[in-house]
Amino acid sequence: MNPKRKQRLFIILGLVSGLGVTVGLVMYALSQNINLFFTPTQIAQGDAPVAQMIRLGGMVADGTVDRDPQSLRVAFDVTDFDHNVSVSYEGILPDLFREGQGVVVQGRLSGDQFLASEVLAKHDQNYMPPEVTEALRQSGKLDQMMGGKNK
């Protein structure tokens, strides 16, 4: 083999093995860092793992938001209109957080409480996170919601 070919062979071998190792590491990192999504019904049925970071999506149930008068603690229920999950959170809620609006919360289950570390509401008020749409579709309540939501 001439030196030029040899060099090219080494470069290609390097590229392929580098890429292989990267994809492997990336996949490993992914498996450690993904957050599975659950609906309130799935959590009520006990399908969700306890104490592992997960996401929960649904609507903020009417009349359930309860602010602690002394601190920034807040509790509310997330519902898919079949089941409710009570969520507790400490901190500032996003501007579009409101009763009756779609929300996605990230956190861990502890008993039947969902301890949220992050509350996400979207920035466009007509926009519904796909996860929430999915949760409502599964509970068969999507049409009922959409009737009121979309102009």
Next chain:
Amino acid sequence: MIPEIGHFALVLSFAVSICLATLPLYGYFTRQQGFLETAKPLALLQGFTLVVSFGVLIYGFLVHDFTIKYVADNSNLDLPWHFRMSAVWGAHEGSLLLWVLILSLWGAAVALLSRGIPNHVSALVLAVMGIIGVGFLAFTLFTSNPFVRILPFAPPNGADLNPLLQDPGLIFHPPMLYMGYVGLSVAFAFAMASLISGELNSMWARWSRPWTTVAWAFLTLGIALGSWWAYYELGWGGWWFWDPVENASLIPWLVATALMHSLAVTEKRGLFRSWTLLLAIAAFSLSLLGTFLVRSGVLTSVHAFANDPERGVFILGFLVVVIGGSLTLYAVRASKVSEPGEFGWISRESFLLFNNLILTVMAVSVLLGTLYPLLVDAVGGGKVSVGAPFFNAVFVPLTAILVSGMAFGPLSKWRQADDPRLYRPLIVTMIVSVVAGLVWPTTLGGEYSIATAFGVTIALWLAIATAADFGNKTKSFGGVRQTFVRVERGMIGMWFAHFGVAIIIFGIVMVENHTEHRDLRMGVGDTQKLGSYEVRMTELSVLRGPNYVADQATFEIYRGERLYKTVSPQKRRYNASGMVMTEASIDSGFTRDLYIAMGEPLDGGDWAVRLSVKPYVDWIWAGAFLMGLGGFISVTDKRYRQRAVEKQPESCVEGAKA
């Protein structure tokens, strides 16, 4: 009547783009000069018709023409005029029109500035851009027409622009970003043109290099502006969220960065030719993919609009055609590329190869992380999301590896295996950066941070090596001014850009590891500590803006006994939409930002308040600005004009100013 002119101009530009996509190609394959010659006038005509069309839409916003549905949906009588301008690209239809407008402007620029390039090459380039134009104009006209009217019963007032977008940052962020995204189509078109013509020498690299660099510079500034906007408008003080849409811009940026460096090798040494072609294809394809991800709403993201899936299907189809077509052409033709010449194991070629390798790996890992939720969902694995921890785990070490190589690259020489003595100055750089990096965290107080020591070492390593390289050049040229006059502009641009990277890294390391951040309950008269400051809430009031009502809190910031500053963050409720927005108060400084934002009203008249001190956060955007500036400086190099003239002595000189 006037909106019809805009609509008509848009239809006309669609017709023009069909001609542009076909006539020059027909002329090329049948060897008819006349058809080939149509490319430039058609490209200019396309630019003109789209400028008219876009101008009409702007006019519609300025005069409150609510018979145009898009205006009625995104404007309001109370909206100030400068936000009405930016509302033009504030939603889906208008931003697509901006996309095609910018595409046509790039095309027109190629037509005007390519006199040094052989006629058939520029004709092919314009034809490829014409094909892209056909796709996007069809998309605009058939799925997202901004000129749809509401007649005869136009609403008396509009629905208002999303309040989030009522911000000066949004006036510039989308145009800049699109200049970058779409500018990559020029590099793509040059690559395609050389594949079509089979002239796979390194000339195409020389021609497309300045275009790629300009597009890259715009992309850099566009991403930075987006990050800055997110920081003060929507992010609660965060500057990067690894949101799918941010990733969608970062991935093409990484590939474009690799492309810029690999074009250097292809131009100077004629090496890596097929790899460079592939990168040019990848960079633009990924920016199309980004458009698809943003516009189809398949991913949960802060940018996702309420979208209909039909649009996603259209872009996906177009994506398949462009990527499939270009890769097929590549597969057929690239095997004919010969790679002359060799290079030593330790040479500039090797370092640039290393750069390309790492940047590609970065792009692939961000892409995997972004698409992973889609893949899992597609195979029935349920809904998952990939968060910041993944991206940080992958990105941080790769950046460290990349930056360690960035100090060597500029010192290395082309072709031959280098004398290791060439790198001797880096020993000093290494010692200084490690020592200073280790000492730096002790000056900050608080717990010693290894992460900071490591990050600052990396930043210093790059900054010192870049500065030393510049210093050595000034020594050999005799003075700073002489250096700037005589040295290649590309090198000056590189110093700026590399130094910018060091500044960004320093900013990121400091803000990520040393932000002091408190969410508190505060009422009038309450005082809280914030870093070395004390913050007292003195007043709560209600104000009326042009199109909103705001709750405003006034805070006095004290340093010791002395009043340092009074700030007034607001919580606005916009009249038309009822949407609530947070206007944070940010006191920017060289070494830190003080960030105060109102959360939400609590029982008893108190407010939830967010207070933070963000050390060196502005360095992130300052560094990005230096990078963009470096890109613009490097294309002013005379050789981009001279080379073209040498090869084409008969052509005009003054045209090729790119």
